[in-house]
Amino acid sequence: MNFAGSFAVEPSSSPVSAEERGRMLEDPGFGRVFTDHMATLRYSEGQGWHGAAITARRPIAMQTTSSVLHYAQEIFEGLKAYRRPGGGAALFRPRDNARRLQSSARRMAMPELPEELFLDSVRALVRTERDWIPDGPEGALYLRPFMFASESFLGVRPAGEYLYAVVASAVGAYFKGDAPAVTLWVTRDYVRAAPGGTGAAKCGGNYAASLVAQAEAIRNGCDQVVFLDAIERRWVEELGGMNIFFVFDDGTILTPPLGGTILPGITRDSLLQLARDRGLNVVEEPYSIDQWRADAQSGRLSEAFACGTAAVVTPIGAVKSADGGFTIGGQAAGPLTSRLRTALVEIQRGDAPDPHGWIEQVC
Template identity: 50%
Template sequence: MTQTAHGIEFTHHFSANPKFAPEREAILENPGFGNYFTDHTAIVDYSAETNSRGVWHSPRIEAYGAIPLDPAAAVLHYGQEIFEGLKAYRHEDGSIWTFRPDANAARLNKSARRLALPELPVEYFIGAIRELVSADREWVPAGDGEALYLRPFMIATEAFLGVRAACQASFRVIASPVGNYFGGELKPVTIWISQEYARAGRGGTGAAKCGGNYAASLIAQQEATANGCKQVLFLDQFNDNAIEELGGMNVFFVMKDGSLVTPALTGTILGGVTRMSVIQVAKDMGREVSERKITLDEWRDGVAAGEIAEVFACGTAAVVTPIGVLKGANELIGSENAKAGETTMAIRQQLLGVQTGVLEDTHGWLTRLV
């Protein structure tokens, strides 16, 4: 069968073996984060001749399963791969919505340009999400802090070993029911300072959302875990140890006067959709927001002097998470007994309120899926 989404006809090949309600409901009782996946996936393929513009084609919904790839596929050898992350929320009336998908679509295409992958028309991006969520609507949880995490991604599928941009690609969306990213009750997390490893370099792919950046961060994340920390913070060691970002989140500082500071986007930091939304929410609250260089010394001295009142991280997965302690081999900033700050929680509650339909969406950020 076929259905039309945003003017695009998606063919549906529904799973012959979907999970029955009792198994699905058992998963939704304690989904964790990224541990389970829904019954289907959305797919759109791309084909082009060498050095010519190609076409996106064959939009479809298929059963979730393994991806058939030639061993010579470009993604396996040259890392031509990008991805996104957003969530679908079940509102009180049973309808299902997502948050700022147009911004995610725009960032996917920014990443595509940097990784020499084809840009995807927005109607395919939102259409694929809508069709997948419609097919797997029973997988969208309704519990506090829960959502259906959506992972759109694009991979280069052409089989060849020459070093050039691939002429064939596949865009796909998979989905996973999720709870709190860090698990359990929300409380300030401890962050590890990476002083040996860098996530990205100038002129590199730091502003793109691609797997290589995350692969580069994993050894530092292992170091963080070994030292009892939830996440890792990366610095620009060639720029006065300027704060960059965490392994998967942006950082904000709440100053004593109530204003906010976040590192400016310099090309090595990923511009988060949640980051962009936090800035707007803070401005709506009448707070000044500065995007500028902020160093490790300023963080340390600011906390000691009381100039920095709160620190938090933000991203799609964790939304807004308070940071209690910044820890390093010879560093300890903050307090292990810290509580989530009032400003941090106010911004978190405002964002979640809009996303879940509890608060008015004054900026038109929500898109109904089902």
């Protein structure tokens, strides 16, 4: 046994062979190819955080009365490790993920994982699984830290015991297909979050609530759903799992303000910074669905894109709803969308300088 930071490393006794791993990495898709190991850490009242380990990835044993199954105390994160030009691997803004996990924990009445324990967990797992990072322009190791209430009881109160774990998945591009841009469905019947709710927390319930609307989008021939605000059903908020940006013909970039109902995306924040670095006019203010339609039809809106850790930056080409649809620009990645995506990806992959200290080399 050896140690990586706070985590004891117990290598798997039956890892995937190098030959089989190579076959799996040829076309990993997204979220289907998992590595040999995982990180785990437990919390209990009175003892605090304990038992940090990197072990073989295996099923989690839990009681049928575990609190998470009945009261949904659960949060998670998503970040990537990238292969570096000179070898090794690096993480992108991992401290921001650690802090967002803490924010989600506060909202869900869960104990906050100390920042350094979060960082130790993802660093140790990346060092153990560096050979699982696929080659190619879209290849990365996607890390999924998650935490849930593991105490066995029935009763509506915060649990006293929790399990934190991190699993890793070798990934390629998030969206498959030849379409140059995605098509969105505007749902009028469902909302993702309301003021005072959990919209700013990265918890599974937010995504579960979006699935019926996502199914509606697919039935209508769309790739993703876009949600409006819960009060007026007028203001654009975000997609089922991504933030959204609008680009106008004068070079202005607009994205809806956070305000508690929108997840504070780390990719979103990075793109805002990169746009400001380039002297672009960036605004965070409400934008209505009616204005979106009018601006797209008049040509004032030249581009739109969605962003997130999984998909990075994805052009939006068309929007559909029960009221009819409209297209945006050339229904492909516009020049500003492409420039911002390239700037972000080049920093993530070590092909451009990192002026903001976002990259952490871990091995």
